[in-house]
Amino acid sequence: MASASKRPRARTASTCSLETARGTHAFKIRDYSLHRALAAGLTAGSRFVQSATFTVGGHDWRVRCYPDGAWRDKHTDHVAAYLVLESENAEASAHFALRLVDQTTGQSVLRYDAAPPRAFSTKAGGGKVSTWGTWSFIKKSELEPEAASRYMRDDSIVIECDVTVVTNKKRRVEEDDEAAARDLEAAPPSDLSSNHRTLLEEKTGADVIFEVGDEAFPAHNLVLAMRSPVFLAELYGPMEEKTSQRITIEDMHPDVFRALLHFIYTDSMPDAMEDFEDEDDDDAGGREMTKHLLVAADRYAMGRLKRICEGILCRSLDVENVATTLALADQHHRSNLRNACVEFIASSSKIDDVVASQEHAHLKRSCPVVLVDMLENVTRRLQ
Structure with a gap:
């Protein structure tokens, strides 16, 4: 009698990767001396002043500051600061950093770094809110008026909180014996942006030309229409000029239109403007270009670009x-x-x-x- 053949053993493989959501909130406390004086007479549960709610990773958060310390009977020589999870019946794993803004330079200085990530929970038994932070954020003496503190201006301080919320995402993939035996290789980073940049620079397949000042800019109808509702209407809607593949752009400098096209294709600012933003130098030319690009973004209903330009101008x-x-x-x-x-x-x-x-x-x-x-x-x- 022939022996029964063995059934092949099922093999599976899985990967587990971390996804993160990041955000920064700036909390300005005006009339700091008054807040500190008021806190001195309060109980431990109410000695704080807190920020407005902000959202990171689908959860609501606040920053709390205790100007006269978190407790009345210990650590009374320090200001305390905490990150608070406000979402109801929620759990979150988050890394965060608390900073104070040096108001002589505008740069923030790290005062507390919560590493590794902390576990926040407001589920049953976890409390109405969940907090992590430090009782020793900064010595109170460093924020006294007579100390001429670099962190204090017009009786105000600014606390910045960087929050990174971590979530697990598992993916299970069925594999045969041979494939399961191989190491799973991580996919390379996306090169979509660089591919689009190459498409813009090499002009392959361009089907429309924009005339701006004395310069001509070949481009691709589909890319423009996908990124701007105004271009969509001009190129494919009732506004479309059926017989012309050349469109004249009035009231815009060629350099501004070039920067606009760069953002449309790559979803990023031109290199020169990124340098201006990062270095925070006194670049009047970069600031003027940002203003013109904001106007262009408004003209073509590009909300993300408007917000980016707005942020750069706020900081300069x-x-x-x-x-x-x-x-x-x-x-x-x-x-x-x-x-x-x-x-x-x-x-x-x-x-x-x-x-x-x-x-x-x-x-x-x-x-x-x-x-x-x-x-x-x-x-x-x-x-």
Whole structure:
């Protein structure tokens, strides 16, 4: 009798990778001395001041600061700071860092780094909120008015919190014996952006030409339509010019359109503008290009590009450019940029210099009176 053959053994392989979501929240505490004085008379559970809620990784978080210490009977010589999970019935594993902004340079200084990731939980038994942090964020003496602290300006401090939320994602793949025996190789990083950049630079298959000033820019209808609803309407909708493959762009400098195309194809800023953003130098040319690119992004309804330009301009405000930046923000309805300008003017120790600047004088001559009134009202409130 022939022996029964063995059935092949089933083989499987699986991989487990980590996915992360990252975010940064800046928490400004005004009237710091008053908050500290009020906290001194409160119980441990209410001695804090906390930020607005912000979301990272699908969870709601806050930053808490204890200006007079977390407890009344110990560690009383330190300010405490904590990250708080506010989401109900939730669990999260998060790495976070707490920083103080040096208000003489604008750079943030690391004061606490929570590594490895901490386990937060507000599920049954975990409490209404879940907190991790440090009782020794900074010595209280370093924030005394007489200490002339670099972290304090106009009785205000700024705490930055970087949060990285970690989640597990498992993928199970069925393999045969031979495939399961091989090592699973990680996929290489995506090169989609570089491929699109090559497509733009080499112009292969371009089916439309844009004439901007005295320069011509070959491009691809489908890429433009996919990235901008305005281009979609112009190239494929009722606005389409059926007989022409050449489109003239008015009121835009060729360099601005070149930067716009770069972002459309690669979803990133041109290298020169990334250098301007990263180095935080006094690059008036880079700032002006960012302003023009914001206008172009508004013209072509590109929301992500608008937000990026808005962020760069917020971080590069100074006495000489805040007035015209405020006018630009108002014209293009960029509320975050507008608020940053007003905040800069209201908190600046050089408010008189803002009003005396050439850009403010130009603004009075060329822009709506409402903008000038707002600037001058802020000035009167601070006098």
